[in-house]
Amino acid sequence: xxxxxxxxxxxxxxxxxxxxxxxxxxxxxxxxxxxxxxxxxxxxxxxxxxxxxxxxxxxxxxxxxxxxxxxxxxxxxxxxxxxxxxxxxxxxxxxxxxxxxxxxxxxxxxxxxxxxxxxxxxxxxxxxxxxxxxxxxxxxxxxxxxxxxxxxxxxxxxxxxxxxxxxxxxxxxxxxxxxxxxxxxxxxxxxxxxxxxxxxxxxxxxxxxxxxxxxxxxxxxxxxxxxxxxxxxxxxxxxxxxxxxxxxxxxxxxxxxxxxxxxxxxxxxxxxxxxxxxxxxxxxxxxxxxxxxxxxxxxxxxxxxxxxxxxxxxxxxxxxxxxxxxxxxxxxx
Amino acid sequence: xxxxxxxxxxxxxxxxxxxxxxxxxxxxxxxxxxxxxxxxxxxxxxxxxxxxxxxxxxxxxxxxxxxxxxxxxxxxxxxxxxxxxxxxxxxxxxxxxxxxxxxxxxxxxxxxxxxxxxxxxxxxxxxxxxxxxxxxxxxxxxxxxxxxxxxxxxxxxxxxxxxxxxxxxxxxxxxxxxxxxxxxxxxxxxxxxxxxxxxxxxxxxxxxxxxxxxxxxxxxxxxxxxxxxxxxxxxxxxxxxxxxxxxxxxxxxxxxxxxxxxxxxxxxxxxxxxxxxxxxxxxxxxxxxxxxxxxxxxxxxxxxxxxxxxxxxxxxxxxxxxxxxxxxxxxxxxxxxx
Numbered sequence: 001x002x003x004x005x006x007x008x009x010x011x012x013x014x015x016x017x018x019x020x021x022x023x024x025x026x027x028x029x030x031x032x033x034x035x036x037x038x039x040x041x042x043x044x045x046x047x048x049x050x051x052x053x054x055x056x057x058x059x060x061x062x063x064x065x066x067x068x069x070x071x072x073x074x075x076x077x078x079x080x081x082x083x084x085x086x087x088x089x090x091x092x093x094x095x096x097x098x099x100x101x102x103x104x105x106x107x108x109x110x111x112x113x114x115x116x117x118x119x120x121x122x123x124x125x126x127x128x129x130x131x132x133x134x135x136x137x138x139x140x141x142x143x144x145x146x147x148x149x150x151x152x153x154x155x156x157x158x159x160x161x162x163x164x165x166x167x168x169x170x171x172x173x174x175x176x177x178x179x180x181x182x183x184x185x186x187x188x189x190x191x192x193x194x195x196x197x198x199x200x201x202x203x204x205x206x207x208x209x210x211x212x213x214x215x216x217x218x219x220x221x222x223x224x225x226x227x228x229x230x231x232x233x234x235x236x237x238x239x240x241x242x243x244x245x246x247x248x249x250x251x252x253x254x255x256x257x258x259x260x261x262x263x264x265x266x267x268x269x270x271x272x273x274x275x276x277x278x279x280x281x282x283x284x285x286x287x288x289x290x291x292x293x294x295x296x297x298x299x300x301x302x303x304x305x306x307x308x309x310x311x312x313x314x315x316x317x318x319x320x321x322x323x324x325x326x327x328x329x330x331x332x333x
Numbered sequence: 334x335x336x337x338x339x340x341x342x343x344x345x346x347x348x349x350x351x352x353x354x355x356x357x358x359x360x361x362x363x364x365x366x367x368x369x370x371x372x373x374x375x376x377x378x379x380x381x382x383x384x385x386x387x388x389x390x391x392x393x394x395x396x397x398x399x400x401x402x403x404x405x406x407x408x409x410x411x412x413x414x415x416x417x418x419x420x421x422x423x424x425x426x427x428x429x430x431x432x433x434x435x436x437x438x439x440x441x442x443x444x445x446x447x448x449x450x451x452x453x454x455x456x457x458x459x460x461x462x463x464x465x466x467x468x469x470x471x472x473x474x475x476x477x478x479x480x481x482x483x484x485x486x487x488x489x490x491x492x493x494x495x496x497x498x499x500x501x502x503x504x505x506x507x508x509x510x511x512x513x514x515x516x517x518x519x520x521x522x523x524x525x526x527x528x529x530x531x532x533x534x535x536x537x538x539x540x541x542x543x544x545x546x547x548x549x550x551x552x553x554x555x556x557x558x559x560x561x562x563x564x565x566x567x568x569x570x571x572x573x574x575x576x577x578x579x580x581x582x583x584x585x586x587x588x589x590x591x592x593x594x595x596x597x598x599x600x601x602x603x604x605x606x607x608x609x610x611x612x613x614x615x616x617x618x619x620x621x622x623x624x625x626x627x628x629x630x631x632x633x634x635x636x637x638x639x640x641x642x643x644x645x646x647x648x649x650x651x652x653x654x655x656x657x658x659x660x661x662x663x664x665x666x667x668x669x670x671x
Binding site for chain 2: 201271
């Protein structure tokens with residue numbers, strides 16, 4: 001891909017969750033993620049898309065050590081500190097928290113109604129003991145609040161006084177106050193109205209440039225991802241099916257699933273020709289994923305081999321990778 | 334003749350903090366076989382408007398005396414919905430002449446009763462069908478909306494259905510009484526895009542087949558562009574613009590409609606900057622005087638927009654927008670890029 005060193009480097013990652021309990025022996029396992037190999041370059045706005053149940057949230061959480069790493073490795077290296085996320089000690093984990101943070105989806109649920117905005121933003125500094133005095137904490141809070149375009153007079157108020165867009169700016173300030181280098185934004189604009197969403201997206205992009213951050217931007221909304229991300233990874237049922245520079249992915253999708261996903265987006269043009277690619281059926285249960293290529297049960301181009309052999313990511317040119325046995329045979333969309 | 338004709342609908346709610354205006358002076362009509370899209374952000378009053386068609390709003394609702402909702406279902410007498418005061422008079426409307434599809438199908442089915450039994454129950458209330466005939470019709474409808482092995486599915490519970498299947502089952506249930514008007518309140522918002530595309534196709538097929546009118550509520554302009562014939566744009570309880578989907582999306586007249594379209598990320602133009610609508614939506618207790626949009630409007634005329642409520646002005650055949658800057662064809666507004 002690019003020559004920029006990766007901030008996160010994932011090799012053959014698997015995340016398993018137990019499905020209930022068994023009286024004897026280990027319970028059956030749900031493989032939420034399988035065979036994930038991925039590099040996230042430093043300074044990038046990296047998009048992760050997929051339908052519900054595709055494992056995109058699990059992947060974001062695994063990188064933050066909020067999901068179990070069952071197999072494989074996740075390396076984090078931002079130049080100033082490096083961690084091996086699967087095996088790090090509790091002490092390292094505490095240090096890691098200052099480097100990697102999460103912005104949640106729902107700004108109404110993510111803020112305590114009983115804390116002032118100042119206390120909400122200051123909490124990470126206090127928990128991680130990053131500041132020596134109250135004055136220093138206040139200074140850091142005011143600095144990040146200004147960067148997130150929050151009115152400093154608002155710091156004394158409680159969250160209920162704010163609209164969705166303002167609340168999301170408060171949660172962004174809280175995530176950034178500890179000075180992280182890597183931020184996971186999980187559906188961070190999904191709960192916002194269109195007129196506000198653009199404002200938050202523009203803010204995240206300018207913060208990336210100003211504070212030299214790397215974003216992992218998780219979303220089900222492909223048009224949003226197309227506009228803000230440099231590189232996009234597409235997931236289906238716990239596997240990566242395609243990774244490519246954003247422009248390439250949206251103009252020349254290679255994987256049949258990416259093509260179908262793009263053609264399912266309702267066009268703003270009322271006279272747009274009805275897309276030929278409607279996916280039949282629904283996503284199979286991740287507890288019993290289909291053998292071979294997990295997409296073969298819904299794929300319009302599936303052949304016998306697809307049900308038997310799992311396709312691996314291979315280079316598809318122009319800095320992209322695709323996991324499909326027959327992508328070369330399929331005409332560009 | 335319109336199927337439903339809403340005139341000067343104003344809805345207020347009595348709350349501890351005072352009377353809150355949710356919908357103000359809204360007028361629209363829907364013809365049989367027509368899909369009217371109602372677009373707006375959260376809190377704009379879309380759902381309250383829709384629920385008023387069946388008087389489903391809560392007990393603290395106050396309808397303005399000038400409000401009229403005329404329902405002209407073919408084959409039955411014209412009806413003034415707001416003049417009905419008895420719950421039993423509402424029966425033939427709710428689920429009979431008008432059916433509703435909700436956003437979250439999991440919350441709309443009873444969890445402990447098989448899906449089929451719920452379908453039969455409402456058919457027995459609204460039709461003269463025997464239990465066996467209602468069962469046959471329900472299975473036929475489930476099959477019709479693309480649920481495979483409908484006879485087995487009939488006896489299952491809603492938790493055994495996937496998200497897309499639940500929404501299909503709700504559509505089947507809503508259509509089984511052959512309503513004249515279908516209200517679809519964000520019917521695809523909780524679904525993944527590939528399933529959303531299937532459900533939209535299905536709804537369009539069914540309208541063509543049954544010839545009912547649909548009030549389609551959504552915040553997604555793309556979904557509207559692909560489903561509706563006409564569209565009404567709502568902001569803070571007011572209709573700011575109405576017209577055919579082509580006119581409103583290609584030549585938006587009202588600054589709010591233009592703002593919404595400019596804020597939307599477009600896949601066919603990745604270089605276009607995302608332009609947010611400035612400011613925040615005012616809270617329900619801070620409803621602006623004059624034009625409700627003036628606090629966020631770049632074209633607001635000082636001294637006028639904050640004082641006087643703009644009236645709908647024709648922008649073309651069947652295309653109206655309520656904005657002072659558009660009155661008298663002053664041409665003050667730069668049209669949107671679409």
